Amino acid sequence: MKLPGKIAIMGGGSWATALAKIVLSTQDSINWYMRRQDQVDDFIKTGHNPSYLSAVKFDTDKINFYTDINEVVKDSDTLIFATPSPFLKQHLMKVTTPLNDKFIISAIKGIVPDENMLIADYFTEYYNVPTENIAVIGGPCHAEEIALERLSYITLACSNIENARAVAHVFQNPYLNNYCCKDVRGIEYASVLKNVYAIVAGICHGMKYGDNFLAVFICNAIEEMRNFLNSVHSLERDVTDSVYLGDLLVTAYSRFSRNRTFGTMIGKGYSVKIAQLEMEMIAEGYYGTKCIHEINEKYKVNMPILDALYDILYERKSPTTVIRQLTETFK
Ligand SMILES: NC(=O)C1=CN([C@@H]2O[C@H](COP(=O)(O)OP(=O)(O)OC[C@H]3O[C@@H](n4cnc5c(N)ncnc54)[C@H](OP(=O)(O)O)[C@@H]3O)[C@@H](O)[C@H]2O)C=CC1
Ligand SMILES: O=C(CO)COP(=O)(O)O
Structure with missing residues (x-):
């Protein structure tokens, strides 16, 4: 597995948009999955997310947009999930492409309702993703302040700390610091x-x-x-x-x-x-x-x-x- 390899942002909300800004500050291009084609069309037309953090301008030449979740999974190595937890299940239900050879980063701060299952556990239990290939992002970090480039800190946790370190540089720039640890749960x-x-x-x-x-x-x-x-x-x-x-x-x-x-x-x-x-x-x-x-x-x-x-x-x-x-x- 290439780490980080080609990175995909999974979700079209405010945290996904902030993460896209962060990742594009260190990577030449990204894949970006959103659920609505009209949102993608408006984004390409205006150069910003029409619905969330719309003050953040993007160079859309550096973004490959997808509304088909299987296509984005196929074309990416590291998938950063930033969909609200109550909707994760319905996005993943559409996935038929194997996820077990991907590196999953959950930026979700929630739990899968009904299942009472943590996000990392959900990927392992239902999609056979090995625990060492799942990281979570935590820490005090509001999307709105990332948009304003206000100094922030996040923590990346993975049971295999070397894997967390291998992706940490993606989230390191003048307004964002990160720290790695193993306390996923x-x-x-x-x-x-x-x-x-x-x-x-x-x-x-x-x-x-x-x-x-x-x-x-x-x-x-x-x-x-x-x-x-x-x-x-x-x-x-x-x-x-x-x-x-x-x-x-x-x-x-x-x-x-x-x-x-x-x-x-x-x-x-x-x-x-x-x-x-x-x-x-x-x-x-x-x-x-x-x-x-x-x-x-x-x-x-x-x-x-x-x-x-x-x-x-x-x-x-x-x-x-x-x-x-x-x-x-x-x-
Ligand atoms: N906001 C923040 O500062 C931070 C958020 N997080 C975490 O990131 C995750 C995402 O939060 P955030 O980006 O803030 O959320 P937002 O409220 O900004 O975005 C909501 C997203 O959910 C989608 N959505 C809305 N309704 C549905 C539905 N019925 N089915 C499927 N998708 C739907 C929206 O799509 P559409 O636009 O098409 O309706 C949109 O992409 C959460 O787990 C949150 O805890 C973590 C750290 C910081
Ligand atoms: O987790 C967050 C900031 O770190 C976002 O919190 P809210 O979901 O309450 O906006």
Whole structure:
């Protein structure tokens, strides 16, 4: 297998667009898969993604666009997936070309709903991709700030660290630094959990809890994350590293966060359904909450924040009552 070889961006949203910008800063050309032909046509006409990060200009001569997922898989060696987690399954259902000789990079911060399966596990279980050929990208990094070339850091994790290092240079430029490690499962679970906690941070913000409270909330959330990670995947890790705590902070505090925005609407009194309709974008923590809640039935980690959000989103309990009870568990 050539590493990285020919690189494909899989997805047409904001993170896919930011990743395309990053990869084109180090590679001569890329393959890029999007689901809609009209989006590709407009992109070629205007030189930018018509729907996401449209201020970012691209030299389209350096991009081979595809709307056929099998064609892009055939023509590429490294596939960077950046589709929202709830849609991954339906994209992959169309794949008949073998994936087991490809290097897969998941830039997805979510879990496969219904299956309760991490993205890397999904590729191994259903597409026979060896674990050493799967990497994940984590870290505090909003697409909007990549568009503005604001200094950011990501972490690349792969069970075979040499493979992570072999692709790391693709994500290294003056506004982006990277770090490699082996904690694929820990980073995947942390990425799901930070979305859950960002929704709760948003709910509290919507209810007019202030910065004093948010600081206490984050301390309790990182402790809950630490306990969960140690139970599901015990490994020597420091949860204060940017890929864990940093991503929790940026998602819980940033105005760019969809998860926080979704939570804020609920805190202001919107119903879950209306908040989802208003959002127009996916807050993956909604799905992550149910998945981790179900996974935790086996591990039985004490997770008062996760349980509180589950009660609000899925048991229709009053956010005011649930959050007040939650605050009594904090220290
Ligand atoms: N945004 C960010 O800053 C970051 C995002 N991520 C992760 O990247 C992943 C992608 O997120 P992001 O790029 O922000 O998402 P966006 O909301 O920007 O993009 C949504 C994408 O999903 C597609 N889509 C919408 N509805 C459907 C559907 N019913 N079926 C199939 N595809 C659909 C859209 O296609 P269309 O335009 O054709 O409707 C679009 O390509 C997520 O897992 C996220 O957690 C990770 C780090 C940073
Ligand atoms: O993961 C992210 C930033 O690191 C994006 O978070 P949101 O999905 O909440 O926008």
